[in-house]
Amino acid sequence: MKKRLFYALLFLCTAISIVEIYSIEKKVIFFPFLTRKILAICMTIVFFQFLYLFGKKDASKAYANVPKNEKSNENQSLKSSVKLADVAGLEEVKEEIMEIADFIKHAEKYKKMGAKIPKGILLYGPPGTGKTLLASALAGETNTAFIVASGSEFMEKYVGVGAKRVRELFERAKEKAPCIIFIDEIDAIGAKRNEEGQSECNQTLNQLLTEMDGFKLEDEKIIVIIGATNRIDILDTALLRPGRFDKHIYIGNPNKIARKQILKVHTKNKPLSKEVSLEKIAVKTHGLSGAHISSIVNEAALLAVRNNREHITQLDFDNAIERVIAGLKMKNSTVSEKEKKIVSFHEAGHALVGKLLNVHTIEKISIIPTSQSLGYVLNASSEDQYLYTKNDLLKRVQSILAGRAAEEIIFGEITTGAKDDLNKATDIILSMICEYGMSDLGNRTFHTKMLYGNMEKINNEAKKMMDHCYEDTLRILKENKACLTAIAEQLFKNETLSGDELNNLIENNIHR
Known part of the structure; x- marks a missing residue:
């Protein structure tokens, strides 16, 4: 009408x-x-x-026309079959999670003591370290509903859609309580708010904060929110405060003992040859995450099947480690003899300086092209290091710059092969200046707000430190040019060198 x-x-x-x-x-x-x-x-x-x-x-x-997302979210409400016993290498974190599980299963004894269950648990750390697995294990251990969501699911270009989806998520959680809500990549909706108060991101975050504050259920209906992120530094402080995410648990890459435990879990039902040493594999996978180790074990099994073996051998694991770290080997390479020679000296430079400065334990050197590079030095370490001195970091930069320095000494010019090396060296130098206070700019750090007025000072200091490292690297290689040439020629001939072969060449040709 x-x-x-x-x-x-x-x-x-x-x-x-x-x-x-x-x-x-x-x-x-x-x-x-x-x-x-x-x-x-x-x-x-x-x-x-x-x-x-x-x-x-x-x-x-x-x-x-905006996707309602209700059906997909409903499909993600499930019962987890993963138990905490299936999680290896995170013993300290598992103790915290076990306490939450016990609270969910035996809430009465905690209630008598006046204890309250943490409303939110934030798991943060590098990718592939087991954050999702832990959340799933908590749900499986307590036999509760497990509602999975990703931070990106709440984001749309239409204002109000994200907030609506957050409300729907918590309404569904109340219906299925007791339950566990797991929000992966929570930084997609939990990043620090900007000045545009009505933006979609701000409204979605505000709704999440309101829901975390607002839901009140009976004691037998418990909701635990678990968030996972790789970037806790960009999360809004209102989200991190007690009463919302009460527990912040860091999950880093596993140490050698943890890597061995992870290997035991992933090889439990696989036929291993008697020669396989999980101890050696744990050493060779230094610095890798649990997801990398899982991928290595699976890759080793695939290689054993491909070679018609009945058992997985140590060679399969070694090849799998190289494939995961360095990439797929290129069988039909079109690298010219000249480029192959340059790569030989480049990798020989890395290996020689790294060995002389005792930066790494070198496992293998190769100039066989892969999908990621024309050559690589495979490092391993029997010890996990958590603290680095200024001298340690400068030596690491020198070993990284040694490839380019070797090219300059032998061929009188540099190539584009040092692109990744320069990125790594620059990151270390900038961290020393801006984060660790290891420069002539003093015992201070430079956060985001301080960078703009100090960029010229930082750049000048970074150039000075980088030039000093490069000059020292040139000096080391010039003093040991005969040894560098011997390593490069052997590498050019055989395409690969083991750590023992490298040690023998250095012992026989080192400058004394």
Whole structure:
């Protein structure tokens, strides 16, 4: 009825306009001056009202086309079959999770002591370290509903959609309580708020904060929210405070003992040859995450099948480690002899300086091209190091720059092969200056807000430190040029060198 009245009024105004235009042309006055002005104002109002309703109609159509996401979220409400016994290498973290599991299963004894279950648990750390697995294990251990969501699922270009989805998520959690909500990559909706108060990101985060504060259930209906992120530094402080995410648990890459435990879990049902040493594999996988180790074990099994073996051998594991770290070997390489020679000296430079400065334990050197590089030095370490001195970091930079330095000494020019090396060296130098206070700029750090006014100082200091490291590297290689040449020639001939072969070459050709 309202729509018909609106169109009738619009038609009437249009008709009056036509009559008015006709009257002006014929010089005939149908309406007094005041009446014409009132009609003109009415027409203007009706016209803008028409535009408003038209735009609102289009907006509502666009909003209606937004995926509701209800079906996908419903499909992600499940019972987890993973137990904490299936999680290896995270013993300290498992103790914290076991306490939460015990609270969910035996809430009464905690209630008697006046203890409250943490409302939220934030798991943060590098990718592939087991954050999702821990959340799933908590749900499996307590036999509760496990609602999985990703931070990106809540983000849309239409304002209000994300907040609506957050409300729906918590409503579904209340229906299925006791349950565990797991929000992966929570930084997608939990990043620090900007000044645009009505932006979609801000509204979604505000709704999440409200929901975490607002839900109150009976004691037997428990909801635990677990968030996972690789970037805790960008999360909003309101999200991190007690009462929302009460526990912050860091999950880093596993140490040697943890890597061995992870290997035991992943090789439990696999036929291993008697020669396989999980201890050696744990050493060779230094610095890798649990996800990398899982991939290595699976890759070793695939290689054993490909070679028609009945058991997985140590060679399969060695090849799998190389494939995961360095990439797939290129069988039909088109690298020229000249480039192959340059790569030989480049990798020989890395290996020699790294060995002389005792930066790494070198496992293998190769100039067989892979999908990621033309050559590589495979490092291993029997010890996990957590603290580095200024001298340690400078030596690491020197070993990284040794490839380019070797090219300059032997060929008199440098190539593009040091691109990744320069990125790594620059990251270390900038960390020393801006994070660790290991430069002539003093015992201070430079956070984001301080960078803008100090960029010139930082750049000058970084150049000075980098140039000093490069000059020292050139000096070391020039003093041991005969040894560098011997390693490179042997590498060019055989394409690979083991750590023992490298040690023998250095022992026989080192400058004394």
